[in-house]
Amino acid sequence: MSFTNWQEVKTYSDILYHKADGVAKVTINRPEKRNAFRPETVSQMFEAFCDAREDQSIGVVLLTGAGPHTDGKYAFCAGGDQSVRGPMGYVGGDGVPRLNVLDLQKLIRSMPKVVIALVAGYAIGGGHVLQLVCDLTIAADNGIFGQIGPKMGSFDGGFGSSYLARIVGQKKAREIWYLCRQYSAQQALDMGLINTVVPVADLEAEGLKWAGEIMQNSPLAIRCLKSGFNADVDGQSGIQELAGNATLLYYMSDEAKEFHRAQREKRKPDARKFPWLP
């Protein structure tokens, strides 16, 4: 069910991509496969997320899964599409094996916009990792969370495990991966894996409410906060993000403008105009 005046941005085979009032919405649209992703799905999501990152009117991206399917079941995403998994990765129409969801994970984490996962039904395997790397997760009361790799010949030792441990703690993260149990939305909330649980009929409305509140706040402050949160865990690429924001803010200062102008005008900059703050 839709609650706002969504405008379709572009038609894709595997996803839906909409925008309205500063919010973009990316919907994985393979409900017959519990929204499992194949390489094409990920490429299309990557393109949509890049578009949202470049669009200066967009502050928040909602990531969700189409549903319910005709059998009445909901899914956010059941991970990689096992029907196209070959010996070297997931094989798309071009015949090349890939794990291109890793690029998407990095993009979601590094883009200076807030990404909110709206999870109804299953968030399993690589689908669970996708909700994990989003800034915030709002779950429907039918949400089901879990990893499955060790039961079917895979594992995500990147964000899927190390970042998970940062979120829920080492013991719980090891339990999630070693036992491969499925957890209810309430259990996920109790372990700090997600932000809130709402009735499934209210999921999108709640996402839009959170997005609306975020959109009233300072874009630059949120941009710097996101890179600050990332810097703690993302090593040199996290520091790069944070430092890139420092450079952006410096460029915007009168001081940087004077030094830039002086170079262009082949004169000495008026350095004494600017304080050496304590």
Ligand SMILES: CC(C)(COP(=O)(O)OP(=O)(O)OC[C@H]1O[C@@H](n2cnc3c(N)ncnc32)[C@H](O)[C@@H]1OP(=O)(O)O)[C@@H](O)C(=O)NCCC(=O)NCCSC(=O)c1cc(O)c2ccccc2c1O
């Ligand atoms: C998600 C389920 C628990 C839901 O169970 P349920 O009983 O409700 O539904 P069905 O099992 O009957 O499924 C309905 C329908 O959907 C098809 N389907 C479901 N999931 C997938 C899938 N992942 N790939 C392909 N198809 C899927 C299913 O076959 C049915 O279709 P039919 O035509 O047969 O009727 C349950 O479906 C389930 O457990 N699904 C499998 C979950 C899974 O194995 N996911 C992959 C984990 S590995 C992964 O995601 C992964 C991806 C990456 O890109 C990585 C990258 C780097 C490192 C690691 C990665 C990684 O581990």
